[in-house]
Amino acid sequence: MGEILNISLIWSAVRLSTPLVLAALGGMFAERAGVINIALEGMMLAGAFTAAAVTYTTGSPWIGLTAGVAAGLAIAWVHAVASIRYRADQVVTGTAINILMIGVPGFLSGALFLSSGSTPQIPKEHLVPWTPIVMAFAAVPISWYVLYRTPFGLRLRAVGENPEAADAAGIRVAAVRYIGVLLSGAFAALGGAYLSIGQSSLFTRNMTSGRGFIALAALIFGKWRPVQTMFACLFFGFTEAITIRMQGVVKLPSGEDIPVQFIQMVPYLLTIVVLAGFIGHSRPPRALGRPYQKER
Amino acid sequence: MFFPVVAVLAAFLVGGVFILAIGESPLQTYSLLIGSALWWPDGIGYTLFLATPLIFTGLAVSVAFRAGLLNIGAEGQLYVAAFATAWVGIVFANLPAAVLVPLCCTAAVAAGAMWGAIPGILKARFGSHEVINTIMLNFIAVAFVSYLTQYHYRTPGDAILETAPIGANAHIPRLARFIPGFPERIPLNVAFLLALVCCALVYFFLWHTKWGYELRATGSNPSAAEYGGISIRRQIVLAMAISGGLAGMVGINEVLGYRHRYYDGFSDNYGFTGIAVALLGRNHPVGVVLAALLFAVLTRGGVPVDAFTQHVTKDIVQILQATIILFVAAEALFREGLRRWVKF
Numbered sequence: 033m034g035e036i037l038n039i040s041l042i043w044s045a046v047r048l049s050t051p052l053v054l055a056a057l058g059g060m061f062a063e064r065a066g067v068i069n070i071a072l073e074g075m076m077l078a079g080a081f082t083a084a085a086v087t088y089t090t091g092s093p094w095i096g097l098t099a100g101v102a103a104g105l106a107i108a109w110v111h112a113v114a115s116i117r118y119r120a121d122q123v124v125t126g127t128a129i130n131i132l133m134i135g136v137p138g139f140l141s142g143a144l145f146l147s148s149g150s151t152p153q154i155p156k157e158h159l160v161p162w163t164p165i166v167m168a169f170a171a172v173p174i175s176w177y178v179l180y181r182t183p184f185g186l187r188l189r190a191v192g193e194n195p196e197a198a199d200a201a202g203i204r205v206a207a208v209r210y211i212g213v214l215l216s217g218a219f220a221a222l223g224g225a226y227l228s229i230g231q232s233s234l235f236t237r238n239m240t241s242g243r244g245f246i247a248l249a250a251l252i253f254g255k256w257r258p259v260q261t262m263f264a265c266l267f268f269g270f271t272e273a274i275t276i277r278m279q280g281v282v283k284l285p286s287g288e289d290i291p292v293q294f295i296q297m298v299p300y301l302l303t304i305v306v307l308a309g310f311i312g313h314s315r316p317p318r319a320l321g322r323p324y325q326k327e328r
Numbered sequence: 329m330f331f332p333v334v335a336v337l338a339a340f341l342v343g344g345v346f347i348l349a350i351g352e353s354p355l356q357t358y359s360l361l362i363g364s365a366l367w368w369p370d371g372i373g374y375t376l377f378l379a380t381p382l383i384f385t386g387l388a389v390s391v392a393f394r395a396g397l398l399n400i401g402a403e404g405q406l407y408v409a410a411f412a413t414a415w416v417g418i419v420f421a422n423l424p425a426a427v428l429v430p431l432c433c434t435a436a437v438a439a440g441a442m443w444g445a446i447p448g449i450l451k452a453r454f455g456s457h458e459v460i461n462t463i464m465l466n467f468i469a470v471a472f473v474s475y476l477t478q479y480h481y482r483t484p485g486d487a488i489l490e491t492a493p494i495g496a497n498a499h500i501p502r503l504a505r506f507i508p509g510f511p512e513r514i515p516l517n518v519a520f521l522l523a524l525v526c527c528a529l530v531y532f533f534l535w536h537t538k539w540g541y542e543l544r545a546t547g548s549n550p551s552a553a554e555y556g557g558i559s560i561r562r563q564i565v566l567a568m569a570i571s572g573g574l575a576g577m578v579g580i581n582e583v584l585g586y587r588h589r590y591y592d593g594f595s596d597n598y599g600f601t602g603i604a605v606a607l608l609g610r611n612h613p614v615g616v617v618l619a620a621l622l623f624a625v626l627t628r629g630g631v632p633v634d635a636f637t638q639h640v641t642k643d644i645v646q647i648l649q650a651t652i653i654l655f656v657a658a659e660a661l662f663r664e665g666l667r668r669w670v671k672f
Contacts, residue, residue, distance in 0.1 A: 070400075070463065110654070118664075120657035123398050123459050127603055128653035134597075135646025136346075142641035143350035149643075245463055252460060293475035300464035307456035316457070 041273055046165065047231065049269025051076065051223035051240075053168040055247035056254070056261045057175050058219025062108075064179065064256060065212030066192035066319040071111050071126035072220045073244025074133035078103040079221025081137035084151040084228035084235035085144065093160040097225050104221020105214055107133065112213040116206050119323035130244075138237060149237035151228075159233055164226035171219070175258040188212055192317035195324040205324050220244065249303040255314045268299045332608050332615075334662050335655035336622065343648045350639050357640050361629030371628065373514035377586075379617075379624035380516075381406070381578040381595075383523040385602025386609060386616035387530050388444075388574035393611045394534060395567030396547035401447060401462025402575035403599025404469030405440040409576030411473045412439035413583040414491050414590035418481065421495025428497045429584065436579035443469060444572015445565055452561035458568070466599070477592050489592035500584045517585030519577070526574065527613035543567055575599065596627070604653045623649060 055072045062069040069075075082103035087096030111129055114120040138149040145152055179185040187208050190198040195205045227243070228235040246268050254261030275295045306314045344354035365375045385402045392399035416435040420428055447461035474489065481491040500519065504512040534540040545553040546563040554560050582594055601623055608622070609615025626649065630642035655661070 068459070070459070114654055114658040118658035118660040120654075120660070121398075123400065124603065124607060124653060124657040127400065127600060128650045128657065131597070131600060131604075131646055131653070132650030135643040135650060138643035139346060139641055139647060140350075142643065143639040146639075148641065242467060245467065248460070249464065291475045291479060293471040293478075296471045297468050300467045303464050304450065304456070304461055307460060308450055308454040309456075 041270075041277065044276070045266060045270040045273040047269075048272045049265040050165045050168045050230075051226050051243055052247045052250055052265035052268055053172065053262050054164070054223030054226065055220040055244055056250045056265055057168075057171055057258060058216035058223070059248055059251045060175065060179075060216075060256055060258060060261060061188065061212045061219070062216035063212075063251065063320055064192045064317055065188050065209045066195060066317055066322065066324070067112070067115055067209055067213050068122040068321045069111070069126060069213065069216050070123055070245075070248060071107070071129035072216070072247050073240055073242070074126075074129040074131075075104050075107050075217050075220035076224030076227070076240045076244050076247075077133040077137060077238070078107045078217075079224030080228040080239055081140070081151070081224075081235045082221070083225030084154065085140070087158055087229050088151055088154050088234075091158055093158050093229050096158075096229055097160065097164075097222070100221050100225035101218045104217035104219075104224070106217075107221075108214050108217020111217070112210050115323065116209050116213070119325065122321055122323075134238060137235065141235070151235040154229060154233045156233065159229050160226075161230050164222060164230050167222065168226075169262070172258050172262045179258060184208075184211075189317075191324070192319055195319050195322075199324075199326060205326075209324075220247075223247070246299050249299045252303050252314050252316075253299075253306050256317060271295055271298050331659050331662055332610065332619075332656060335608070335659070336652055338655050338662075339648050339651035342651045343644055346647055347640055347644065352637055352640050357633055357637055357644070360636060361633050361644075362625060363629075364632040365625040365629035369510050370514060373510065373516045375621070375624045375628045376520055377514065377516040377581075377624075378627050379620045380520045380523050380581045381598040382601055382605050382620035382623055383527065383617055384577045384581070385575050385598050386605030386620050387523075387526055387613065388571045389602045389606035390609070390611040390613070390616055391530060391534070391543075391574060392567050392571040393606060394547045395543045395563055396550065397448075397451075397458050397564065397567055397571075398603075399444065399447075399462055399568065399571045399575075400459055400603065401444065401465050401599070402571070402602045403595060403597070404462070404466035405443045405572040405575040406578040406595060406599055407466075407469045407473050408443045409436045409440035409572075410579035410582050410594065411476060411491075411590050412436060412576075413579035414494055415481070417494025417498035417583065417588075418492055421497065423495075423497060425497040425499075428495065429500060432494075432498050432584055433577075433580050436576045436583075437573040438576075440576015440579070441569040441573035444575065445569040448565040448568030451568075452564045470593075473590075474592050477590060481590070490587075491590040493589045494583065498584055499588060500580070502585070515586045517581065519581035519585045522577065522580065524617070526577065527617055530574070531613045539566075575602070601649065604649055604656075607653060607656050 059069050059072050079100035083096040083100030086099035087093045114125045115122040141147050187203045191205045191208045199205050250264035251261050253264040275292050347354040347357050365371050388402045389399050413432050413436040416432045447458045450456050450461050451458045483492045502517045504510045542558045605619040609619035626645045630645035633640050634642040
């Protein structure tokens with residue numbers, strides 16, 4: 033066991049939780065404003081693909097990161113328009129965006145790079161292995177401050193809890209929700225960009241492989257609060273790090289591998305347990321998922 | 329009927345913009361896509377084969393939706409069910425077909441219903457939202473079934489993650505056996521007919537039985553239903569179980585009719601496409617069949633598009649699917665547009 037639990041494990045847990053922290057914080061801004069965002073996965077993919085493609089083409093990871101965030105904003109805007117302006121079911125819209133973002137990167141990479149869904153390798157000197165990690169963990173206290181100590185944070189929470197009252201108090205519900213959803217797109221895309229031009233050196237088909245949903249799980253596990261959510265992400269990143277380390281190393285007394293599938297299930301099982309209220313109750317924002325229509 | 333058709337046309341327009349953007353001809357691509365999917369016999373045969381799981385998942389999502397629930401978990405339900413189907417087909421391989429086939433089918437429905445009932449119970453008992461729980465259960469199902477396949481039911485030495493084959497008595501016939509001139513290689517099988525029967529049954533259940541009435545009442549006005557003496561909690565569990573059972577029938581098509589084993593990761597997002605199918609089909613069995621056929625045409629037609637155009641890949645299918653969902657979900661877009669246009 034000693035060769036597995038050490039400093040480098042903690043370090044890889046931090047690296048693996050970075051995309052989760054970014055996406056989960058993004059999800060927090062949307063959901064605290066009352067808009068369900070199960071499209072985090074798709075937004076991450078948008079960021080990952082765009083960042084990799086642009087970094088490869090321009091040779092600058094900074095332009096790549098910016099472009100990735102812009103792509104996240106664009107996708108988030110689609111989610112916002114459909115679910116706020118046209119009051120579409122937010123879960124359905126989110127599902128559509130996730131499907132869309134399986135297709136679009138494949139489609140574009142086929143045309144741009146004549147590949148079947150991945151970008152070419154990006155040279156090592158054009159990668160950003162550190163900055164996104166710093167950004168992610170710096171974003172936690174900033175998000176906390178914004179959410180609990182600024183007028184904007186108060187408005188955001190108000191439209192997510194009780195849009196009618198917020199409206200009566202003169203808050204523009206739709207505008208605040210738009211900002212929440214757009215922030216979620218920017219954050220999630222940054223998390224995705226870190227996957228493609230930070231952790232690895234190219235975009236591959238469906239490279240997020242469910243991380244958007246783990247981020248969602250962390251958000252619920254963290255009770256829609258920034259600091260708790262970060263700890264949830266670290267915990268899930270830690271389980272992922274262990275899963276990677278254990279493969280083929282640790283054996284059961286009977287000499288068999290410990291099935292990785294059981295460790296993979298942990299975040300999802302915990303989410304169900306926490307939602308059901310077995311370990312402390314996790315209560316969603318009261319108006320979550322409810323489109324708001326101004327009374328005439 | 330009007331708005332779904334408008335949504336589909338609008339989605340094709342958006343897809344056309346994508347195709348134009350990479351310098352190809354939308355008209356050529358679309359005619360290749362649709363033409364090849366409707367070609368006799370391979371096009372139609374495969375299209376109907378691909379429509380089969382989508383009818384099941386579309387019905388599954390519809391039934392839950394009628395009860396006011398969003399079942400994002402059809403994907404997990406069908407995985408668990410397909411494995412259960414294969415498990416019965418392997419373990420009881422020596423039973424006669426007349427016993428084994430119904431037994432396998434029962435296993436598919438029961439496993440799907442059980443997996444579907446879990447989020448139902450969690451909602452009824454603890455009030456936790458079925459959307460989150462079904463998403464989480466999807467991942468748990470995939471991991472769980474992949475564990476069972478990898479560690480317990482794989483043929484030793486097989487490089488592919490799949491179980492040993494089921495007994496020959498558990499196979500269900502391909503439709504080629506009944507249609508002269510229809511080649512045996514096309515995997516379209518009697519599960520397709522079962523899917524159509526299920527549509528009729530769901531229709532009958534929802535609109536012509538007391539249970540179906542209670543289920544719909546729960547969906548359209550829960551507090552009134554409760555006041556009228558309907559147990560909302562029971563309806564939630566029941567609706568999710570029925571929904572899961574319907575999704576589970578995908579296992580019959582996949583395992584008994586097609587691969588004759590459980591193949592890890594077989595589902596081409598059937599559960600999620602089922603949401604699109606239900607939405608586009610307005611949660612009505614007839615609409616579900618039509619929508620499933622449309623999505624099957626797209627999936628089937630995507631294959632030649634991938635092969636015979638310069639740059640368009642089959643990813644265009646996902647783009648079209650997603651855009652259709654977006655437009656159907658944001659129907660208000662067209663309603664407002666129409667209202668404005670009529671005013672002039």
